[in-house]
Amino acid sequence: MSIQSPPISRTPRHDDLPRPLLLVGMMASGKSTLASFLADHYRVPIIDTDHGIQQTFGIPITQIFRDHGEAAFRAEETKHLIRALRGPPAIISAGGGAFLSDAVRKAAKAHAFSLWLEVSAQTVQARTTRSKKRPLLNTGDRKQMIKQLTQARDPIYGLADITINANRRPAQVRKSTVRAIDDWIKQYHQAPHYREEPR
Numbered sequence: 001m002s003i004q005s006p007p008i009s010r011t012p013r014h015d016d017l018p019r020p021l022l023l024v025g026m027m028a029s030g031k032s033t034l035a036s037f038l039a040d041h042y043r044v045p046i047i048d049t050d051h052g053i054q055q056t057f058g059i060p061i062t063q064i065f066r067d068h069g070e071a072a073f074r075a076e077e078t079k080h081l082i083r084a085l086r087g088p089p090a091i092i093s094a095g096g097g098a099f100l101s102d103a104v105r106k107a108a109k110a111h112a113f114s115l116w117l118e119v120s121a122q123t124v125q126a127r128t129t130r131s132k133k134r135p136l137l138n139t140g141d142r143k144q145m146i147k148q149l150t151q152a153r154d155p156i157y158g159l160a161d162i163t164i165n166a167n168r169r170p171a172q173v174r175k176s177t178v179r180a181i182d183d184w185i186k187q188y189h190q191a192p193h194y195r196e197e198p199r
Contacts, residue, residue, distance in 0.1 A: 018089065021038065021112065022085065022112050022114045022115070023035055023038075023093050023117060026119055026153065027128065032048065035048070038177070038181075045090045046090065047093070053077055061095075082103060096153070113162070115163075115180070116160035117173070118157065121150040161184065
């Protein structure tokens with residue numbers, strides 16, 4: 001089961017998240033950091049699927065890739081994500097490849113909403129220069145791999161409900177993200193089809 005922060009007791013507000021929010025995007029786009037901020041801002045738990053997957057296997061993600069392969073990791077990741085997406089409102093921080101799954105995208109569309117932290121290949125390169133914890137970057141030419149991943153994944157990330165330019169400073173990203181989410185919440189509640197759906 002994915003590791004998550006404890007439920008937060010609170011009085012409902014008009015700007016509460018009506019659904020889980022899935023953060024998607026390339027590695028080093030700032031998903032984990034932003035997830036912590038958004039959880040505090042909207043007073044909901046964080047669900048970090050990478051932590052949950054590591055707990056399931058009992059080893060770090062780099063070792064999961066090495067010992068079991070990427071396919072085994074992705075299969076477990078999809079299980080954790082679909083469970084979280086069908087749950088109560090929360091901020092869900094997922095790995096860079098999570099949104100590539102058709103099943104994850106369908107679950108997000110049906111039960112949650114998604115936000116893409118868009119970053120350039122140059123930004124990813126700069127932010128991961130010294131990182132040894134990125135399995136997909138530990139083979140071959142790192143710069144070329146980042147370029148290939150960005151080109152392949154960006155069109156799929158672009159299917160998310162909200163897109164935020166994450167090449168900027170964290171404070172700017174946070175401000176833009178909150179504004180975009182608040183606008184989405186208003187539109188969601190004003191939609192003719194809106195209703196509280198059982199889970």
